[in-house]
Amino acid sequence: MATTPRGxxxxxxxxxxxxxxxxxxxxxxxxxESAVGKSSLVxxxxxxxxxxxxxxxxxxxxxxxxxxxxxxxxxxEIWDTAGQERxxxxxxxxxxxxxxxxxxxxxxxxxxxxxxxxxxxxxxxxASPNIVxxxxxxxADLSNSRVVEYEEAKQYxxxxxxxxxxxxxxxxxxxNDIFLAIAKKLPKNEGAGPQAGGQGRRLExxxxxxxxxxxxx
Numbered sequence: 001m002a003t004t005p006r007g008x009x010x011x012x013x014x015x016x017x018x019x020x021x022x023x024x025x026x027x028x029x030x031x032x033e034s035a036v037g038k039s040s041l042v043x044x045x046x047x048x049x050x051x052x053x054x055x056x057x058x059x060x061x062x063x064x065x066x067x068x069x070x071x072x073x074x075x076x077e078i079w080d081t082a083g084q085e086r087x088x089x090x091x092x093x094x095x096x097x098x099x100x101x102x103x104x105x106x107x108x109x110x111x112x113x114x115x116x117x118x119x120x121x122x123x124x125x126x127a128s129p130n131i132v133x134x135x136x137x138x139x140a141d142l143s144n145s146r147v148v149e150y151e152e153a154k155q156y157x158x159x160x161x162x163x164x165x166x167x168x169x170x171x172x173x174x175x176n177d178i179f180l181a182i183a184k185k186l187p188k189n190e191g192a193g194p195q196a197g198g199q200g201r202r203l204e205x206x207x208x209x210x211x212x213x214x215x216x217x
Contacts, residue, residue, distance in 0.1 A: 021071045024188050028179075029079045029095045031119045032104035033112040037138040040169035041104065042080045045179055050170050067176075067183050074183040076100075095123060100132040100182045105153075107137045107146040107166065113153065120160060132185045134163035134178055141168040 030038040039061065043049050046065045061080040066073060079094045095101060101123055105116040116135060123133055135157045137148060150166060157164030163181050165174040 021073055022188065023073045023075060024186070025075045025077065026099040026183075026186055027079070027097060028076045028100040028102065028182065029081060029098045030102045030104060031081055031091065031095065031116075031123075033106070033109070033115045034082070036104045036106040036109070036112050037169050038102075038104045039080050041102070041136065041138060041167060041175055042078055044169045044172055044175045046078070048172075050172075065179070067180055069180070069183050069188070072188050074186070074188075076179065076183075091122075092126060095127050095131075098127060098131060099186055100134070101127065102134045102136050102178065102182070103162075104136045104138050105148065106139050107148045108139060108142055110147050113137075113148045117156065120162065124160075130187075132163070132182050133161075134165070134182055136178055137164075137166040139168060139170075140166040140173055141171045 030042060032038050040050060042061075042063055046063045063078045063080065064075060065078065066075045068074070079098070081091055081094050103116045103119045103123070105112040120133060120135070123131060135153065137150070137153050153166075154164055156162075163178070163185065165178045165181070167174045167178060169175060
């Protein structure tokens with residue numbers, strides 16, 4: 001197993017070093033077929049970058065990013081798993097104990113959508129019972145060549161209790177939004193479920209080391 005660390009965000013702090021508000025830390029795993037854009041989604045979310053050519057992940061890569069939901073700072077510990085079949089047996093060690101998962105498929109590839117369904121079934125069977133699962137139809141900027149219809153994926157997500165968005169790591173469409181939607185669904189207190197409402201946003205890198213007056217008071 002090879003795990004590649006990558007840079008991520010730090011928790012927002014007050015100037016005197018005291019942490020702002022309440023901090024919740026959650027483990028999130030990305031699953032999906034190879035080349036559907038999992039690493040590109042994470043890179044866009046964590047660093048705001050997109051690389052036209054992204055090397056295949058070996059084993060898994062670890063990143064962090066922080067978002068704010070009302071007065072709560074949510075820190076995601078993100079495990080970006082390799083999509084190649086030879087790494088499938090390693091997946092349980094990454095999704096075990098995860099509070100959230102994003103299952104990614106390529107809207108141009110029907111096989112990747114079917115594979116995403118297999119991942120969802122596996123998570124429902126073997127992952128934590130309360131795991132929040134989001135389905136991401138990636139490469140939405142290439143909708144002219146889509147083979148997986150939006151309504152088909154949306155219906156599947158609704159039938160299985162999944163969050164669903166079509167995303168584009170290239171244009172940043174819905175990338176932050178899908179992570180924020182997950183953050184809103186995660187419980188912020190032990191034994192208490194999350195509320196459906198609440199405004200959230202990703203903390204930009206220069207905000208993560210200083211006080212933000214609009215978030216996490």
